[in-house]
Amino acid sequence: MNPQICGFVDRLTAAGFTALAPDLYHGRVTQDPDEASHLMGGLDFPGATHQDIRGAALYLQKNAGKVGVMGFCMGGALTIAAAVHVPEVAAACCLYGIPPQDFADPAMIRIPFQGHFANLDDWCTPQAVDQLAVAMRSAGHQPEIYRYDAAHAFCNETRPEVYDAGCAKQAFDRTLEFFNRTLR
Secondary structure, three states: OOHHHHHHHHHHHHOOOOOOOOOOOOOOOOOOHHHHHHHHHOOOHHHHHHHHHHHHHHHHHHHHOOEEEEEEOHHHHHHHHHHHHOOOEEEEEEEOOOOOOOOOOHHHOOOOEEEEEEEEOOOOOHHHHHHHHHHHHHOOOOOEEEEEEEEOOOOOOOOOOOOOHHHHHHHHHHHHHHHHHHHO
């Protein structure tokens, strides 16, 4: 749990949602970008999806009602994975993350989906976002996809080299509206 994620959970709570961020790294925290990349690359995606995120969804469903899932970057990729694999999830909001299609085919998403992506992203490229949208639309789903003239991680205020306050506010406002509409 880094300060950026904890702060976002606090913002969701302040907006009236019951929010929970599962600790996918089981207590390991780093500020070193290389170490963070190593941790992210070593994450057990199936375990994080089927155990950690599903466990959180089961807990929230029992204690708070409808469950939405959202995440940034790797968490965004896990959001799509949860939308495909976790039946307790009622809505999903992804911020600049796409998992490997062989693990979580976006065509299999059957719940309301909103995605926020950066046009200047060299990881979740605009072409990858196009493929995600086409896969979902070809399967009869109507995803809400928003694109921002910003870089990857534009919502992360702890990274001033990419943070875009205007785009981040717009994405947060759209996320709140989406969850208010789909989860209440």
